[in-house]
Amino acid sequence: MATVQYCSSCGTKLEKRTIDGDERLACPSCPFVHWGSYSIGVGALLKRDGKVLLVRRAQEPGKGFWTNPGGYIEQLEPIERTIEREVLEEAGIVSRAVGVLAVRDQPRDIHNVYVAFEMEYVSGEPTPDNYEVDAAGFFDAEExxxxxVAPFTKWLVNIALNGEAAGLKKDEATELPLKQAGLFKIATSVTV
Incomplete structure (x- = not known):
């Protein structure tokens, strides 16, 4: 895998430097530090009538496996909008992100974090996009x-169907001055 060689701010060749006890690539001409390569994936856990929405992957990775709809966030797209978009694109379902049910952390060459969202059904019937997925539907555990079904999806579906805690819920009432911040929290009875 290719590594970053030049500063994304000014174009100067990066040099190795010890920062916070770790060797990092840093720019000798400006404050830029390459902290690593990351990707953030999202997945939907959408229930309707006791069944969970699944799609069958038409492309690698995972071709032929049934998974929950999902994808990767865009640079300037709020994370909850990403999962709402992915569900609509892959399965033709309008939905709304209401909470976070699970998080997966996979340190590797490109460190991946995956956030599994609890979704609220709004409208539509399962319709595959016939590009990324070739089938879509709501299924119960017996089906x-x-x-x-992909192993990770089985794990997520178990959480969606059998989880005992409410997970992190979207904080719609925050007064924090953070533009486009998606805030999710556990239920609280007192506001400080």
């Missing part, structure tokens, strides 16, 4: 037992 899924006979399907080629």
């Amino acid at each position: 899924m037992a006979a399907m080629n």
Whole structure:
């Protein structure tokens, strides 16, 4: 895998420097430090009538597996809008992100963090995009037992169907002055 060689701010060749006890690539001409390469994925756990929305992947990775709809965030797109867009694109369902049910952390060459959202059904019937996915539908646990469901999706579906805690809920009432910040929290009875 290729590593970053030049400063993304000024174009100067980066040099190795010890910063906060770790060797990092840093610019000798400006304050830029390359902290690493990251990707953030999102997934939807959308229930309707006791069934969970799944899509069958038409492309690698995971071609032929049934998974929950999902994808990667865009640079300037709020994370909850990303998952709402992905559900609409992949499955034709209008939905709304209401909470966070699970997080997966995978340190690797490009460090991946995956956020699984609890979704609220708004409208539509499952319709695959016939590009990324070739089938879509709502399925119960019995139906899924006979399907080629990806292992990570099985783990997520178990949380969606059998989780005992409410997860992190979207904070709609915050007064924090943060533009486009998606804030999710556990339920609280007192505001400080």
